[in-house]
Amino acid sequence: MRLDEVLASGPFSLALKLAIRGSGLSLDRLQHKLEERGTRVSKTALSYWQHGRTRPERPESLRALAAVEQVLGLEAGALSSLLGPPRPRGRWLAQQPNSLRLDEAWARPDGLSRALQRMGTSLDALHRLTKVGVHITSTVGSNHKMLESSYLVVVRAAQDVDRYVGAFRTDAGMVEPLRIEDTVGCRLGRLRDDAATGFCTYELLLERPLRAGELTVLRYTLRSVTAEIDAYQSHRAAPGLLDFSIQVRFDPSCLPVRVYRTHRLSIADSEPKETELWLGASHTAQLVEVNPSPGIYRVAWAWD
Template identity: 30%
Template sequence: MDRRPSTRTSDFASTLDAAIRERGLTLAELRRRLEHLGTPISESALRFWRTGARRPEHRHSLDVLDNLEDILGLGRGDLTARLGPSRRLRRSRADATDSIAGTPGVLQPLLETIGCVDLAELERLSDSVVIEIGADRRIRSASNRSLWRSRVEGGRRLMVPLSIDSPTESRPTISVRGAEEGRWAYDSATGWAVWELLLPRGLAIGETAVVEYSCTDIVDTEDVTHFACSAERRLAHAGLWVRFDGDPPRWNERIEEDDTGLSTSVISPMGSSVHRTVQDFGPGLFGLRWTW
């Protein structure tokens, strides 16, 4: 199957890349200007748009494009006119993996690299994620405790997809409990990686297992302003707890994105941390973002 971006999407990406180069701006500078204009977006999302690995889809993303055209000195519609019709389709079980990344074809090659067709052996029922932010405003550690249920007889393989903002050539170190680390695959062009974790034994259909994994050698080159979790299928319950070393950010917001679009709501910190929970959610993304 041809996994190259469509001609229209490639045209959008090449136009954006050329405009950024002509202006001599870094993605970090673009992100700061967009945030100042009230349309915050992650540096990784800008990188995906620029390379054609992901495309703007929802209302918020289109608002970002309007400001992006102004910042880059482009005419109104110079970017949006090159998007073409939306490629978002009703998600099926087969493409549930790449719905995490936002663009079909991004995660599937990584899964094939480590010998996995999809994420069908085990389904995630619940998630609890804890993020530690240091006084330098960088992520010190990220941990996840999740409950999995086997969908097949003998199921024991689960896959952990992760978007890595800072390019890396070495395999990040993760600490795993309840399973052992298997293979991994990473695509520096898109910033996505996939880990294989193996349970101690195969599960019977419907049997559950708890797995916990954490990562402490995370390299950030910019102040962290958001963290989002993905749900490739519907989750009964999930939570995200972000803890700050010192004073919390001055402004915090919940974010959710699924087939219905992007929704946000402002929240107040609890001491030096913020948290949020979702129930019966997915497929989609949920998370927190903040302003220092």
């Protein structure tokens, strides 16, 4: 896509990413040039902005964004005009005890809404089943890209229901459509995406309808082909989750130099504390929680 086209319609994250790429500056050089202008902004924040994980909202962040526009040779307001209204603040769990508030659980929740609409459903579909147990096993290949992520999910019906609706998003850019395979206890229904924001939504049709309160176990595998390398696996844990784990297995010929875990209540939170994870003889890192606190859990890694 061309920068001028994205500056006209958004999204903000893609416009920033294309502008940085077009400038020829690395994030280190961009940060250095900003500091020369008296503007301090972390490289992590710049990376999060261009990948849509967070966006500048606080006054100091908006001032930094104005300096970014200057350094990148853009007109004043070219990027800030794409931000839209500020996201609501506050503890999303306190306000919606049975769900994650989407504006703080996902970057660009508008893309999630559009993908669901294209699938003929709505945000309400995400909460008709309560996740009681979630276990994710991801495999990262020698090309530094995620080969697949297998899910074992124990769900309880919050109402009479015949399908499970899920959402997937990547910052690495999809080269091919998402594939969902190896289903047990369900079969693939509709699948829709929102290319501008990297969202894909999918439905798994249950082998038998559930009455409110009934439990079932689902297994399935997500396979994707991304344009860029992958740097994390994450999951949004809602209230009601009792048993949770993420395992990430790396190709033994190409191991990361560092693997760590984070947890934060929302994407608007400040940079979360990083806890190192052990990568043992099985070349697998693990995040395991019983009765986890709600929020966004992530296993991340660095190649250099």
